[in-house]
Amino acid sequence: MQCEGTVVVVDDDRDIRESMQWLVESIGLRSRAFKSAEDFLAHPDASEASCLLLDVRMPGMGGLSLLRQLQVERRHLPVIMLTAHGDIPMAVQAVKSGAFDFIEKPGLPEQILERVRDALRASEETRVRDVAKTTFNKLFNQLTEREQGILVRVVQGQSNKKIGTDLAISERTVEKHRESILKKMHTRSFAQVIRDFSLYRSGG
Amino acid sequence: MTSGLFDWSATQGLVPHASCLLWNRDLLRLFAVSDSVIAFSYYSIPFGLAYFAWRRADLAYRWMVLLFAAFILACGTNHMLDVWTLWHPSYVLQGTVKALTAGISLATAVLLWRLIPHALALPGPAQLAALNRDLSQEAEQRRQAVQRLRVEAAQRERIQHELSLNEARLRAILDTAIEGIIVFDGNGRIETANPAAASMFGYEGTSLVGKEMTRLIPDPGFEWHAENVVRELSGSRRDGGAFPLEIAVGRFSSADSGNYVGLVRDITLRKASEAALRDSEKRLELALLGSDLGTWDWNLATGRIVFSERWATMLGYEPSEIRSDFQQWEKLVHPDDLPRVQALLDEHLRGLTPLYEAEHRLVTSGGEWLWVLSRGRVMEREPGGTPLRASGTHMDITARKQLERRLAEQNEELAYAQQFTTAGEIAAMMAHELNQPLAALSNYLGGAKLRFGPVLADHPPLQQIIDSALRLSDRAAGVISGIRNLVRKHDFQPAWVTIDQLFEETLQLVSPDLQLRRVRLVVDLPPHLPPVWGQLVLLKQLFLNLVTNGVEAMRDTFRSRRVLTLSARQIDAAALRIDVADTGSGIASGLEDRMFKPFVSTKPEGLGLGLAICRSIVELHGGEIEAESVHGEGTTFHVTLPLRREEADCAV
Structure with a gap:
């Protein structure tokens, strides 16, 4: 399966950085490498990363600290921890702290690539979802206050009649607002709107 | 009537005695002269007798002579009155004198007869001669005795001289004696006191003489009749100050009340030094008690060891339960420690070490082992070096020993941990340092396989080589992992x-x-x-x-x-x-x-x-x-x- 994205390697060992880049680029992925967590955070290009291969143990800011930092900044980036044999406890902790997975060095190349693909897939899903969410929210915000209120009631499953009674408007007017909502949300089906709303809105 | 009878001059119509003689002049003259001569003679005899009796004071029965004198005097008076009555009829007077004379006569006669046996017993002249002989013999003996007495007197003089010399010597001794010497009688009155005694009690010269002993020693415990007993009593100085003294009294006279000599010693200094010693012993005891030390004192000659109370109680014994000998100690020492302790002790006894010091275990009454630090030293040696007496202390060091053991355990544990972590760290380092290049190697190989798949398909040996290299790299990683697992055992025990x-x-x-x-x-x-x-x-x-x-x-x-x-x-x-x-x-x-x-x-x-x-x-x-x-x-x-x-x- 062909994947796209940029894999970012953060490791203090140059051989690991270069060989990892070599490996992931073998399957047509883009890659970037940083020799420390601090370098990664300081670099503006780092934001284009779709997957992070992160060494657990580095001088200065360790892998776990960077992981926590990313979570604080709400950057939902799949992180694969690169661990040495003895660092299993740290790896477990990393996963508990929200890492996507971990790879014990030296891992077999196929296994590494498999994890990377999984991560990219997850990343892609997240990206797509993020885009859809952003779009939905943008469209939702263009609705008038009255339209937003009606949409919320529709999502809750209220009938036009009840909405009209509650808002002290005629059923007919409710119909007109619903048509306007569909038009503004660039969709023909109210089912789609309801599904998107529960995906991107109710969860916050 | 009676007045008539005792009227000495009364005549009652009687006629003078001359009338009986019919006033015959010759007869009268004869009567008068004879009676006068008799009277005169009679008067003279008593005086002679009295004079004789007076001069012979040694006369036996002198009173008899005097009685004779009185009798003759009375007879003389009768004859005088016979003369008087020739012319004067004073017959009352004459009768009375006669009666008086009769009494004296009768008494003299009776007494004379009673005296005769006694007078007869008086020695006769022969006897006296024998007596005289005896006396002269006696006189000779007495002369010899006097001679002897003279010799004796000379001797006595010599003795007197010696005595005075002795007395001077005694005086010198008394005067120079450091101790007080007091001579007193049975009533406790002081007869002599030497200067040391005087100054001891605060008196001067002989001013102690005549004083009562009870004044010097008001102590009720002072009983001088108990001789030759040295007593410690309290003395009283002239100024009233009290001081401790020691007195020994001896009796030296046989008189009923007796004479006594007392030797008195002022023991103020000794008492003070005794008190100081007691104090220092007390302090030592307190110090020992404070430092919780038990003590032992070993007489090597008798083998007897005196253990202090704390020594015993430290081990949980009553002091009475501990026998005072070396064998007792040997029995208490832990058998594993005994040879070492004995060797240390022996070294010290032989003078090889300045101090005996050993840490060893002793069994307590409860059968447990108590660690003690025993320190000691030989205090006395014979000139040849043979130890006579050694003493020292015992300190309970069980707590310290336990602490030492705990520390040693901790150190051991730490050393083990250090070793363990060091080995683990070396393994971890090796694993890391080897795994990094292995990981890179495997990445490169994997990447190469992917990138050059078509090329490799055309070159099967190359394909095989890359696969083998990958497999070997994996195997190397496995070996490293095995080593790490071997070293880093999962014995983390939180x-x-x-x-x-x-x-x-x-x-x-x-x-x-x-x-x-x-x-x-x-x-x-x-x-x-x-x-x-x-x-x-x-x-x-x-x-x-x-x-x-x-x-x-x-x-x-x-x-x-x-x-x-x-x-x-x-x-x-x-x-x-x-x-x-x-x-x-x-x-x-x-x-x-x-x-x-x-x-x-x-x-x-x-x-x-x-x-x-x-x-x-x-x-x-x-x-x-x-x-x-x-x-x-x-x-x-x-x-x-x-x-x-x-x-x-x-x-x-």
């Missing part, structure tokens, strides 16, 4: 560890070093810190390494500036941070990134594992370690340890 305990036990290990290096230690430990979940021995090793590093880093710092600070803080609900800060030179800038790696060291002799081990231990506990260093000012290591058990547990 428990709740309080920071107090951790600090205390760590500092116990490093404080001698801190003192030696003159490093001031500051411990900032807030109360009520929650415990951490970990293994004490590993955490101790962690902080031991960090503190040792800090001390080492301050080697070139001025002594006055050498401060090591240990502080602990709870940074949030889940973590606790312990900082170890020194005032050393700081970490060289190039080293900060690498110093937690194995075999990276600033010390020429350092293995470079200390901090690597620290990091391993911290990570084993699910924590983190960081260093913060300012060049020339010092370094602080921050160790963050999780407080929640599950966080630490999942690290295992």
Whole structure:
């Protein structure tokens, strides 16, 4: 399966950085490498990363600290921890702290690539979802206050009649607002709107 | 009528006696002259007798002579009155005198007859002659006796001389004697007292003479009739001051009341020194009691050892239960210690060591072993060097021994942990250092296989070689993993560890070093810190390494500036941070990134594992370690340890 994205390697060992880049680029992925967590955070290009291969143990800011930092900044980036044999406890902790997975060095190349693909897939899903969410929210915000209120009631499953009674408007007017909502949300089906709303809105 | 009878001059019509003679002149003259002569003669005889009796005072029965004199005098008077009555008829008077004469006569006659047997017994002249002979013999004897007496007198004079010499000698002795000598009679009245006695009681010269002994020694216990008994009593000086004295009394006269001599000694100084000795003994006893020392005193000649009460009670025995001999002691000593202790004792007894000192065990009454420090010394030796008496102390050092054992155990445990972590760290380092290139190798091979798939398909041997290389790299990784597993056994045994305990036990290990290096230690430990979940021995090793590093880093710092600070803080609900800060030179800038790696060291002799081990231990506990260093000012290591058990547990 062909994947796209940029894999970012953060490791203090140059051989690991270069060989990892070599490996992931073998399957047509883009890659970037940083020799420390601090370098990664300081670099503006780092934001284009779709997957992070992160060494657990580095001088200065360790892998776990960077992981926590990313979570604080709400950057939902799949992180694969690169661990040495003895660092299993740290790896477990990393996963508990929200890492996507971990790879014990030296891992077999196929296994590494498999994890990377999984991560990219997850990343892609997240990206797509993020885009859809952003779009939905943008469209939702263009609705008038009255339209937003009606949409919320529709999502809750209220009938036009009840909405009209509650808002002290005629059923007919409710119909007109619903048509306007569909038009503004660039969709023909109210089912789609309801599904998107529960995906991107109710969860916050 | 009676008046008539006793009227001496009454005549009652009687006629003078001359009438009977019919006034015949011749007859009258004859009567008158005869009676006068008789009377005169009679009068003269008593005087002769009286004179004789007066002159012969030795006369036997003198009173008889006087009685004769009285009788004759009375007869003389009768004849005088016979003359008078010739012319004057005073017959009453004459009768009366006659009656008186009759009485005296009768008495004389009676007494004479009674006297005769006695008079007859008086010695006759022959007897007297014999007596005279005897007397002259006696006189001769007496003369000889006088002669002897003269000799004796000479002797006596000589003796007298000697006596006076003796007395002078005695006087000299009395005068110069240091002790008081008092001679007194049976009533306690002083007859003589020497100057020492006088001055002892505050008197001058002979002013003691005539005083009562009870005044000098008012002590009711003073009973001088009990001879030859030395008593300690209280004396009273002239000024009323009391002082302790010692007196011995002897009796030297046979008279009923007796004479006594008393030897008196002022024992104020002796009492004071005795009191001082008692005081010092008391002090010694108190000191021994205070230091909780038992004592022993060994007489080697008799083999008797006197053990103090504390010596016995230390072992749980009543003092009466301990026999005072060497065998008793031998029986109490632990059999494993006995040969060593005996050798030490023997060395000292032979004079090879200045002091006997041995730590050994003794069995208590409860059958347990008590560790004691026994120290002693020979106090007395014969001229040949043979020890006579030794004494010393016993101190209960069980607590110290236990502490030593605990420390030794801790050190052993720590040494084991150190060894274990060092080996683990070397294995971890090897694994890491080998795994990195292996990982890179495997990445390159994997990448090459993917990139050059079509090429490799055309060159099957190359394909095989790359596959073999990949397999070998995996195998190498497996070997490394095996070694690591072998070394790093999963014997991490965590428990709740309080920071107090951790600090205390760590500092116990490093404080001698801190003192030696003159490093001031500051411990900032807030109360009520929650415990951490970990293994004490590993955490101790962690902080031991960090503190040792800090001390080492301050080697070139001025002594006055050498401060090591240990502080602990709870940074949030889940973590606790312990900082170890020194005032050393700081970490060289190039080293900060690498110093937690194995075999990276600033010390020429350092293995470079200390901090690597620290990091391993911290990570084993699910924590983190960081260093913060300012060049020339010092370094602080921050160790963050999780407080929640599950966080630490999942690290295992």
